[in-house]
Amino acid sequence: MAAEEAPGTVRVDSWIWSVRLTKTRSLAAAACRGGHVRVNNERVKPAYAVRPGDEVRLRDGGYERIVVVRKLIRKRVGATVAAECYVDHSPPPPPREELVVVALRDRGAGRPTKRDRRELERLHSRNG
Template identity: 65%
Template sequence: MASETSPHTGEPDGGSVRVDSWIWSVRLVKTRSAGAAACKGGHVRVNGERVKPAYGVKPGDEVRVRQPGGRERVVIVKRAIRKRVGAPVAVECYVDNSPPPPPREAVAPAGVRDRGTGRPTKRDRRDMDRLRALNSRRGPANSARPPFEDEAEGR
């Protein structure tokens, strides 16, 4: 009786594998312990349900992994593997249905000064604070503060 085995891992292709081991094997997380921690923290779902690290995944299952930074990876299991493989082989073990990552904002760094210009003056610091407030989209830092009495009367 010859059963189908994976040429790279020697493991059966049709069986189930622990979810923490599988997401580590296909390089969705850096370490197996990080995969187990993600499962325990509720960041891994298989077919819409939160799972424990020992849950078995099999081909055809949908695995959702929420990664640091808020990005969610949605993959369909094509092949169940137990051992970590190279990146080109790992990509063949799943179908990636993840939404594209959000575009990075092209924001000029606020407060970058030329070398050798010395410490910023009080006016420079206020300008930098104003730029930081605009970049964070909160509006000017002092907008909630009422104006001074002298400014209100026009003195």
């Protein structure tokens, strides 16, 4: 039988999933096991109990979400209700890069000419 939670606490993986910071609970648990979740600057396991006022840091895809627990929920809810359960202190996401031009050649177009090669090199040096 699973260990009972203290009143006023929720498992961190369940809470992260419930407030829609991850798509699935198994992804939230994997993030905890991988060391990508910190509560009050401590790495935590999926069963760690969060309380209101705790700061949760979730690193996902090179971007860090920093949220403070406002309300505890155990079941996944809609996005508007989920947003009321935490205070978001995350830094703004980095600006999206300009549209990257990818040099594509038609299949069977043959060997590139000297002019084509120079254009490819110019594009690669601009994007790299």
